[in-house]
Amino acid sequence: MKLGPKAAAAALVLSASLALTGCGGAANSGSAAGAATALTLGTVQDVRSWDPAQAHVGHVLQPYQAVYDTLILRAPDGKLSPMLATAWKYNAGNTRLTLDLRTDVTFSDGAKFDAAAAKANMDHFKKANGPQMAQLASVKDVTVVDADTIDVNLTAPDPALEYFLSQAAGLMGSPKALGTEGIRTEPVGSGPYVMDKAASVKDSQTVFTARKDYWNEDLQKYQKLTFKVLTDLTARTNALVSGQVDATILDPKNGKQAEGAKMKLAANEVDWQGLLLLDREGAKNPALANVKVRQAINYAFDRKTILDQVMLGQGTPTSQPFGKASGAWTEELENYYTYDPAKAKQLLKEAGFEKGVTLEIPSVPGFETQISVITQQLADVGITLKVGAALTNTYTADIAAQKFTTIFFSLFQGQPTVAIDQIVSTKALYNPFKNTTPELDAKIAAVRNGGADTGTLAQEVNRYVVEQAWFAPLFRVNQMYYHNSKVNVTPQIQQAVPSIYNYSPAK
Amino acid sequence: MIRFILKRLGSGLVVLFVVSALTFFLLYVSSGSIARNILGDQATAEQVAMKEHELGLDQPLVVRYFSWVADALSGNLGASWFTSEPVANSLATRIPVTMTMVFAAMILIAVCAALIGVIAAVKRGWVDRVVQVGAIIGDSIPGFVIGVILVTILAIQLGLFPATSTISPESGPDAWVYSMSLPVIALLVNGVTGGAQQIRSAVIKQLERDYVRTLRSRGIGEREILFRHVLRSAAPAGLTVLSLQLIGMLGGVVIIEQIFALPGMGPLAVAATGQSDLPVVMGVVMYTVVVVIVVNLLVDILNGWLNPKVRVS
Numbered sequence: 001m002k003l004g005p006k007a008a009a010a011a012l013v014l015s016a017s018l019a020l021t022g023c024g025g026a027a028n029s030g031s032a033a034g035a036a037t038a039l040t041l042g043t044v045q046d047v048r049s050w051d052p053a054q055a056h057v058g059h060v061l062q063p064y065q066a067v068y069d070t071l072i073l074r075a076p077d078g079k080l081s082p083m084l085a086t087a088w089k090y091n092a093g094n095t096r097l098t099l100d101l102r103t104d105v106t107f108s109d110g111a112k113f114d115a116a117a118a119k120a121n122m123d124h125f126k127k128a129n130g131p132q133m134a135q136l137a138s139v140k141d142v143t144v145v146d147a148d149t150i151d152v153n154l155t156a157p158d159p160a161l162e163y164f165l166s167q168a169a170g171l172m173g174s175p176k177a178l179g180t181e182g183i184r185t186e187p188v189g190s191g192p193y194v195m196d197k198a199a200s201v202k203d204s205q206t207v208f209t210a211r212k213d214y215w216n217e218d219l220q221k222y223q224k225l226t227f228k229v230l231t232d233l234t235a236r237t238n239a240l241v242s243g244q245v246d247a248t249i250l251d252p253k254n255g256k257q258a259e260g261a262k263m264k265l266a267a268n269e270v271d272w273q274g275l276l277l278l279d280r281e282g283a284k285n286p287a288l289a290n291v292k293v294r295q296a297i298n299y300a301f302d303r304k305t306i307l308d309q310v311m312l313g314q315g316t317p318t319s320q321p322f323g324k325a326s327g328a329w330t331e332e333l334e335n336y337y338t339y340d341p342a343k344a345k346q347l348l349k350e351a352g353f354e355k356g357v358t359l360e361i362p363s364v365p366g367f368e369t370q371i372s373v374i375t376q377q378l379a380d381v382g383i384t385l386k387v388g389a390a391l392t393n394t395y396t397a398d399i400a401a402q403k404f405t406t407i408f409f410s411l412f413q414g415q416p417t418v419a420i421d422q423i424v425s426t427k428a429l430y431n432p433f434k435n436t437t438p439e440l441d442a443k444i445a446a447v448r449n450g451g452a453d454t455g456t457l458a459q460e461v462n463r464y465v466v467e468q469a470w471f472a473p474l475f476r477v478n479q480m481y482y483h484n485s486k487v488n489v490t491p492q493i494q495q496a497v498p499s500i501y502n503y504s505p506a507k
Numbered sequence: 508m509i510r511f512i513l514k515r516l517g518s519g520l521v522v523l524f525v526v527s528a529l530t531f532f533l534l535y536v537s538s539g540s541i542a543r544n545i546l547g548d549q550a551t552a553e554q555v556a557m558k559e560h561e562l563g564l565d566q567p568l569v570v571r572y573f574s575w576v577a578d579a580l581s582g583n584l585g586a587s588w589f590t591s592e593p594v595a596n597s598l599a600t601r602i603p604v605t606m607t608m609v610f611a612a613m614i615l616i617a618v619c620a621a622l623i624g625v626i627a628a629v630k631r632g633w634v635d636r637v638v639q640v641g642a643i644i645g646d647s648i649p650g651f652v653i654g655v656i657l658v659t660i661l662a663i664q665l666g667l668f669p670a671t672s673t674i675s676p677e678s679g680p681d682a683w684v685y686s687m688s689l690p691v692i693a694l695l696v697n698g699v700t701g702g703a704q705q706i707r708s709a710v711i712k713q714l715e716r717d718y719v720r721t722l723r724s725r726g727i728g729e730r731e732i733l734f735r736h737v738l739r740s741a742a743p744a745g746l747t748v749l750s751l752q753l754i755g756m757l758g759g760v761v762i763i764e765q766i767f768a769l770p771g772m773g774p775l776a777v778a779a780t781g782q783s784d785l786p787v788v789m790g791v792v793m794y795t796v797v798v799v800i801v802v803n804l805l806v807d808i809l810n811g812w813l814n815p816k817v818r819v820s
Contacts, residue, residue, distance in 0.1 A: 045778075048590040056547065129557050131547040184591055201675050202592065202600060204770035230671060231774060232765040234655065238670035239768070242663045393783055396548050397540030422549065429548050 037223040039487060039503055042230045042239050042248030046203045050187035050195075051178075052121065052171035053128035057412070058270070058495045059249065061168060063227050065500040066208050067108075068189035070170035071099060071118065072162060076502055078325055078493045080162055083216075084113060084172055084190070088165075094157035094451050099165075101148045105215050107174035107190045115144040120175040122152070125168075128179075134421075135160075135169035159447065159454040160417045192220035192500075203229055221504045240482055247483035249497055252312040255480040266498070267314065267478040268491035271410045272321055273370065274473035275361075276423070279405035280435040285359065288405060292351035294469035297359075298337035299344035300381045301374060307475045310369050314478040321423060321471050322462040323413025325493040327455020333466045344381040356382040361406045362398075363390040370474070371408050402432045410477065414494055416447055416458030424465060440464055508811070515807065519800035523793065527579075530792045531572050534785050541783055545589055562588055575789065584793070585786035587779070594790035597775055602794065604674065605764070605771035607683070609756050612691045616698035617749055623699065624706025624745075628714065629733065638703060645700025651762040654693035658766070661689060671768035690767045694759060698752045702745070709744035713737040743810045750806040754799055 047063050048054060055064045073083035085099040105113040119142045126136050138158035143151045154161070164170065177188035186197050193208035200206045208225040228245050230236040237254040239245045241261040250258055255265065277297065282289025303317035319336040322328035348354055359378070363371060375385040391398070391407075398404065411430070413419060423430040425444055443460045450457040465471065479496040483489045490502040542558035543550060550558075559565050563574075578585060584594035627638035662670040672686040713719065714737060722732050757772075764773030772791060779787035 046590075129546070129554055129561070131545075131550065133546075133554055134549050134551060137551070199675055201770055202597070203774060204672065204768070205675055207675075228671070228768070229770075230768045231778070232768065235671050235766055235768045238658050238663060242666070242670035244670055244673070393544055393781060394540055396543045400543070427551075 037221075037505065038226070039222045039224070039247075039505075040226040040228055040245045041497075041503075042236045042245035043227045043497075044229075044231060044236075044249065046206070046227075046229045049184045051128065051130075051183050052168070052173040052187075052189070053125045053133075053178075054130040055168035055171055056131045057167065059497040061495075062497050062500055063206065064168075064171055064187070065191065066193040066225055066227075067187040067191040067195060068171040068173060069105070069191050070166050071101075071172065072166040072170055073501075074163070074166035074492075074499065076490045076492045076498070080166055083166075084118070084170075085165070088162065090451070094159075094449070095154045097152040097154070097161060098145070099150050099152065101150065102215070103148050105190050107176075107188055108194045108211060109174050109176055109188050111174045111176045113172060113190055114147050115150045116147075117175045118142070118150050118172060119144050120178060121172050122169070124173075124178045130168065132164075132168040135164040135167065157449050157451070158417065159450060160415045163415050163418075190215075192216070193225050205229065219501050225500075240484070243484065246487045247481065247489055247503070250480045250482050252314045252478075252480055255314075255482060256312075258482045263482040263484055264489075266481045266483060266489045266491045268481065268493070268496070269316065269324065269413075269476040270479050270494055270496050271412055272318065272323070272473050272476045273315075273367070273410045274321075274408070274471055274475070275374070276407050276409060276411075276430055276471050277405075277469065278399075278402075278407065278431070279433055280468075280470060281433060283433055284402070285405040287351075287353055287357040288359075290351040290353070291468055292347040293353060293357055294472070295337070296344040296347040296351070296357075296381060297378065297383060298469050298472045299340045299347065300378050300383065301337075301472065301474060302339040302377060303474050304339075306370070306373050306377075310373060311475070311477055314480065315475040317475045318473050320462055320466050321411075321413070321473050322416070322419055322458065323476065323494065326413060326416050326419060326458065328416045328419070328458035328462045330459050330462065333462060336466050337469075337472075341381050348382055354382070356384060358384045358386060359406045360386045360388055360404075361408055362388050362395075362404055364408055365390055367408055367410070374408070374474075396429060399432050400429060404432075412494070413476070416454050416461075420444055420447065420458065420461060423471070424461060435470075508808075511811075512804065512808070515800075515804050519804070522800065523796050524576075526792060526796050527576070527789065528572065530789060531575065531785070532568070534783055534788060535568055541588065541785070544782060575786075579789075579793070584790045587787045588784050589782055594786050597787060598772075598790050598794055601770060601772045601775050604769055605757075605760055605773065608687055608690055608694065608763075608769070608771065609753065609760060611687060612694040612698065612756065613749065613753050615691070616695050616702055616752065619695070619699045620702030620706055620749075621745065623703035625710055625733070625738070627703065627707045628710035635707070638707065642700040642704045645696050646704075648696070650693050650697055650759050651766055653696050654690065654763055654766045657689045657693055672770070674770065686767070686769070690763045690769060693763050693766075694756060697759070698756070702748055702752060705748040706741065706745045709741035710737060713740045716740075739813060742813050746806050746809055746813075750802050753802055757795055757798060 044059060052064060052068050055061055069084050071083060071085040073081045075081055084102055084105060086102055088097055088099040090097055101115060101118060102113065107113060111117065122136060122139065122142045126139065138154045138156055138161065140153045140155045143153065145151055172190060173183060174188040177183040187195055192211060192214050194211045196207040196209050206227045210220055210223050214220050228239065230239055230248065233251060233254055236248045237250055237257055240248050240258055240263060275297065277288055277294050279285050279288045287293045298319065307313060307315050307317055318334055320329065320333040348357065371387055375387065378385050411423065414422065422428050425431065426434040426436050443464060447454050447457045447461060481489065481491065481497060486506055488504045488506050489498055492498040492502055540555065542555045542562065542564060546554050546558055563571060575585065586593045587597065623638055627635045658670050662668045668689050669686055673682050674686050719732060719737065722736060760771065761773035761776060764771045765777065772794065775787065776791045779791060
């Protein structure tokens with residue numbers, strides 16, 4: 001048994017060569033390289049259920065838009081325009097919204113879209129217990145006025161209702177399919193695309209083809225649409241750079257790699273990051289009851305430097321929790337708290353805490369760097385940040401149970417009432433200690449009844465929580481949405497990923 | 508032999524039961540308000556209560572466990588709390604992906620490790636040293652690092668392979684081979700180097716035994732000694748190593764599948780565990796335990812076939 005060095009070397013590389021020789025076929029560079037009218041998007045997770053009542057927000061809404069039309073269409077700049085509803089109007093008290101509906105739309109199973117179908121969808125949404133069920137919480141009932149008109153009757157005015165009808169609550173599925181087992185795995189809508197179930201693999205890819213005779217050609221720009229599920233950030237980067245997907249969401253660090261491969265960025269500010277000083281009445285941490293302590297915390301941060309170092313500058317420093325597109329945002333609150341350690345110390349002294357304050361916060365997976373930087377900056381003014389165990393998947397329940405007096409988080413910046421019910425009002429999850437004052441209650445009530453002026457009225461709520469230092473926002477962060485040169489992408493306000501209508505083939 | 512197999516299967520069932528109970532109760536302790544996790548941070552307390560009732564979470568834990576056992580015994584593993592997809596469906600679509608990869612890697616590991624190990628043991632000298640050094644290097648680089656390097660060079664730079672999986676029903680077997688090549692290579696490097704090392708020492712040990720010297724003194728050819736006697740005696744050690752590697756691979760494959768976005772058991776296990784999606788986690792755990800039991804049983808049977816002494820004991 002004589003083996004020369006050559007043979008031995010060959011044996012060493014056998015593992016690789018065996019695997020390689022088995023696959024000498026032609027390279028397939030992915031569907032993106034096919035017809036110019038195919039679009040492949042890298043998504044973070046698969047759709048849990050195709051029942052429209054189970055739809056969520058932002059990137060979890062996008063796939064639903066491929067198969068379901070909404071009653072109202074939301075343009076990239078946030079303006080609402082007709083879709084399945086051609087016109088809509090409130091009564092004088094803003095308690096009844098009347099919608100006129102299109103009469104030329106059918107669902108992919110042949111059922112006709114009409115007032116009864118719209119009512120069936122909204123009734124289904126109200127009882128299906130989906131993640132966005134709260135969107136129709138103010139809706140008492142829906143009545144069919146005639147074949148193409150419905151009345152949405154409210155228990156109280158809800159300035160966000162029209163917006164909600166452009167989101168999950170507005171998705172219209174076939175009334176024949178609603179509530180059946182089938183619609184969970186195969187959507188039945190009136191939208192621009194229909195699912196190619198045979199080509200789709202759960203948690204891997206979902207394939208859609210253009211629906212013939214779709215009523216609105218302007219919204220149907222591709223013949224084939226594929227959502228490729230790429231949970232792992234590295235996998236998303238690799239898929240984009242190698243041309244397997246045309247667009248996907250990355251982060252600033254991986255974005256550099258994508259930029260190196262000539263990918264284009266469609267950046268968009270959607271979330272804010274910072275501290276939520278939850279225990280404002282001092283139920284568990286008396287120091288937090290003092291507004292000067294809360295303000296001192298705000299003065300302790302060099303927001304610009306943190307942004308540059310941690311987020312590679314991708315975002316805008318801010319002192320206000322309300323987003324720029326909400327209408328509640330004001331220029332004067334943007335830099336309300338500038339970096340001023342001396343002032344922070346002075347405020348602590350005035351509050352009687354010159355010996356220092358201790359705050360306890362949970363560690364938050366993914367935000368370790370931010371937390372360690374703010375720990376340092378707070379220490380510089382005499383505030384000790386004690387970082388505890390990490391938030392687990394039970395964090396929402398833990399927050400609701402008042403387990404934390406302060407947390408660091410990244411939160412969505414929505415429409416004024418959406419934001420208020422997320423972080424300010426007594427029913428907001430992120431106001432677990434139910435803090436409020438008569439003054440704030442009045443301001444919130446004004447927003448809810450404000451009709452067209454909700455944005456301006458919400459500025460007062462914004463000003464209140466900024467002056468009272470309910471939070472210590474650091475910055476709004478850019479969502480790093482990258483795409484190749486084969487596709488044009490328009491960012492959608494308040495969404496990390498654009499609506500499906502915002503993509504078009506590059507000429 | 509049949510009694511032996513039945514005994515092993517019986518103890519396997521006990522293990523299955525114990526592991527299922529442990530997993531169920533441990534997950535219960537760590538899961539907290541699962542209903543709220545499902546509904547997200549904008550759900551109201553009423554919604555949460557409604558969901559808990561819907562999922563049967565308002566029942567006592569022991570009742571829930573035994574109703575799970577009863578369902579499982581009748582072949583019903585339940586449905587995901589998050590997606591409502593039946594667990595049996597999830598497993599049926601994902602196990603083939605993972606198992607194809609694991610078995611392809613195992614077969615290659617067995618062939619390559621045996622070849623390299625035997626050559627190193629027989630030739631010794633510089634060949635052996637190269638194998639030894641290679642084993643240390645191979646062992647010290649984690650599979651996922653190899654995966655990332657392979658993607659960067661072979662997929663992104665050279666465009667020879669897809670960077671992430673392109674498996675779908677419409678793609679033919681060539682797409683499968685294509686998508687699986689890089690993950691399989693990433694999986695097998697550690698196995699080959701580790702396996703070769705073990706097989707090398709087992710073969711060397713046998714070559715030093717008296718019976719080899721006796722055979723040689725009788726003028727029997729080296730080739731015959733090696734293939735008819737030494738390899739047969741060294742095989743049990745090799746088999747044990749391979750079975751351990753296969754079981755270890757069930758863990759390693761999780762990360763590899765994430766990197767290559769393969770719709771196998773890995774992403775399912777990670778997502779379900781992160782969300783405390785109990786029915787799915789239970790399904791994944793049951794699958795893992797069954798694989799471990801079956802692999803161990805097969806190795807015992809094979810060992811018995813190779814070496815009658817094992818059977819008796």
